[in-house]
Amino acid sequence: MKLLKSWLQDWIDLTDIDDGDLSTALESLGFEIEDYKLINPDYKNIIVGKVIEIYQHPNADKVRVTKVDVGNKIYEIVCGAWNFEEGAIVPVALPNSYIKDSFKIDKRDIRGVESNGMICSASELNLWDEHDGILVLDESFKIGSDFSKSYISTDSYWEVGVTPNRGDCMSYLGIARELSTYFNKKLNKIENPLNPKLKPVLKVNSGKSKLCSSYQSIEIENISIKDSSFLIKYRLSNIGVRIINNVVDYTNYVLHDIGQPLHAFDRDKLYGTISVRKAKEGEKLKTLDEQIRTLDNDDLIVTDNNEPIALAGVMGGFDTEVTNETVNLLIESAYFDKVSIMKTSRKLNLISDASVRFERGIDRNIQAYGLKRFTNLYELDENIQYSEISDSSKQTESENFITFETSLIESILGQVIDNKFISSTLKSLSIESEIKKDTIKFKQPSWRYDLERPIDLIEEIAKHYGFNNFKSTLPIGNNLNQVGNYWNVRKYFIDKLSLEKFNETQSLSFTQKEYNEFFDPDKEGVKVLNPIDQTQEYLRTNLYYSLIKTYKFNYDQNSFSGKYFEINNIYNNSTNKKYKKIPKQDYTLGFLVPDNKSDINPMQYIASLLRKIIPGVSFDQLSKPGFHQNNSYVIMVDNKLIGHTGQLSYLLKEELDLSENLFLSQIYLEELNLEGLNTSNYKPLSHYPFIKFDLSFKVNRDLNANDLIQEVENLLQNNENSIKVFDDYAFEKTRNLGIRIITRSYEKTYNEKENTEILNMIVDKLTSKFNITLNEKGE
């Protein structure tokens, strides 16, 4: 809602309130301030003058020479506009004045005639867009006076947000009503008396549908379509409404002033009874924008002899519109159902100032007032005559009183609010109420759809009491410093991986089908109904592609890349076991390790990292789409699959134009809990000396070194051990594996003999079980 201080002044006296206080008031009443500015004239030294003579330019056909009286002197001024005659009162830029954008006006020779300045158009003075001539003023502008002092040329402007529940504040009247309560000032009553001289020619009928509870109209005859008054043009243009003519502008003016949308028909294009009904399926109407609209049974229409002439509350019809030739009007002022208007305007994507007001709810009792206000804007025009108002309103049930206990206020707001304050606030807001010691009774005003329940009134009281005037208290919940497993598991992996220098990433959840299918050809992706663009038609079924994208982006953009991880949901269209009706979504950790040719094999690095951060983890080799045939594994804990890891296939590496081999992993975090991850592995320390063996074996290429180590652990299970691979060397078909065994008894110091027995026992067991041979020293 765009507000001019001078316009608000019609409704409430704000002369002693400065802009800062007004801003504070608006904000504390819930109108978010989106813009504020001062309006100042964008011109200097413009004088009001009267054209007393016009004659042909001796050397030019397209311009005329005028004599303009500016009070103390008469100037000759050349003018190219033709929209005025002798006697017109106009703004004049004499020599040494400035029009918009600080453009200086001086004497100028125009084809042999000296022009003493210029007669200005509205757009030259930056008032409003009007290019078809100069600005012709009315009699109220005094000849010779400073133009900027002849109207309110300095003003204050606010653009405020009105929340969707407050349709009543989509007008100056509504905002002023709130301000009057805030500043404890009276809301002005603006009477608009009518003195009808005609009987209406047409009948109106609000129809059978409940969706139109009131249809009222007034007929105005002998109108001439011309410019609106200066004041209306000034006000409308400053709130961003396009100036059209004295019919369209005045309907717009009433809409912004009091919130009642009006529609003007050319009465002479109407013939029968004007009524309202739901459209028939497939019925057609050509709207003002010359589009043929095909309607359905949800659309509410205005009809003439049962033929559609307007989309009720949304847009008028082309055939009955007001044109420059129109002389007689029928002005419609109706109450249409909120939801019906919203559905039609959203469906046809026709959102107008009128439809927005109808869908938020206009005052149920303001229709006649709207017509009076409109008609009164023609007060200076003596030619027009108008009818009485035709009223076809349905009997609506009056609102009931709502009663609640006063104690509810303290229970919800946490503070007692004085009954006197409540009483004066409700009175000022014109909310009918009865306030007793223990109960409050109130009735919903015809413009307040947001006041249906006790809680609604309590909010109203709190707002006017001022949110910042309430005390603050701090309740403590019942889970002190316990964030819960979901967040703990997430934090656990973020901490572990960031220590390992993986960069955490956040990427969008959308992708293309083809990228999902690199890795999940068997999963049905979740398709977006209204995707943002063609590259974002699906939700991702995995994190792999996002990680690769990040890796490649940095490699290409920054010449280096690194290890990355992301924790987010992945989705597919299989059944969601946890929640009904929605696609399956798994909270998943994904990470990427590039092969940067360091001495550690990336796959071994990943396996060892996972063993370190997920106790009890094991791997089984399993081929998977998008991955290396052999170098691809499922990750298990307690025989439960918790994820996958492996090397990106050489084919994808080539297709995606990657320069390094990438290793990708995914872990389904919902399968893990923090207790399992934080398992302690403490082993008591032996106080006896160690014995140490370095053993080198000839082994098969496909042997699992860890199986060997586990076997040694088993053999020495009563000892404190440290068993590690210290060398793994493969050449052609041979492979040598070096294992270092350091072991200590918890009970004694081993002697030479025992030392040798242990060594032989290990070698015998290993060579027989794994079919390997011990390399003799020096081999």
Place this chain on the structure above:
Amino acid sequence: MPELNLDKILASLDLRISEVTLPDEYDQISKDYLGKDSLLAEERKKLPTLSNEDKKKYGKKLTELSKEIESKIESSKKQFILDTFQKKEKEEFTDISIDWNRNEGSYKHILSSVMDEVVNIFSSIGYEVAYGPEAETSWHNFDALNTPDWHPARYESDTIYLNSDLETLLRTQTSTVQIRHMEQNDPPVYIVAPGRVFRSDQLDATHSPVFHQLEGLAIDKNLSFTDLKGTLEYFTKEFFGENIETKFIPHFFPFTEPSAEVLVKWNDGSWLEILGCGMVDPNVLENVGYSKEYKGFAWGVGIERLAMLRYKIDHIKNFYENDIRFLEQF
């Protein structure tokens, strides 16, 4: 009584010591001056031939000499080693201005860090983290939150839908977790729910189809508007600092009443919106079947907004592009 020229011995010792180039040479010097073939040892051998008085006197003298030699060698050796190391240390120099480790950050994503910080603040006053799905039903995203089909608020956000009957969508707000949590848990409830939300916007400097919110919900028997104020003022002080000024202005959300927006006063004097909040609307509590004796409050805060304010990040696109030059700064 034999007379050994002590001064001469000591002078020759000084000379030997002055010629030392390696610490090991001190062992040889000790041997030469104190060992069994030394002059001192030779003289000791003479002791038995002397009279008792002389023996005593000369023996004492030799012992003193031996001690003096010993201490001279010892202290010279110590000094020599010290000098050697000091010389070595003086020759060594490290340029610590070189930073081999390029990454200055924590390796955590800034959004994770901010979410974690906010979670910790609320965890310190008794809130637990709750989780809800991102692909949601329209009922959880709108209807249950008091935003029925005809409600204008339903059209304000550009919702991304997942099926043509508009029954499933990507949640536009984390408030859905309020409903999910209350459906599965009895009151009292003190939860926060950080997570992703979605809108139909192209990724650019000021918009993103994906962003993060943190939802908070407290439902108990005696919670009121003053508790809401106190809780959120505690949060703004913990997050922005003890001296931050906070104000509450009325707003509208379908699922809270009264509803407010919280603004904080920034260094330049301007007030910035940081979150929306309100007392949970009775209809919402009814939708999840909570009894009337329970009420409470809820709030939602934008994580990107907090991060952008605190770190003066100008483009929302930065959060989702994963440019390593951005990631490494946090």
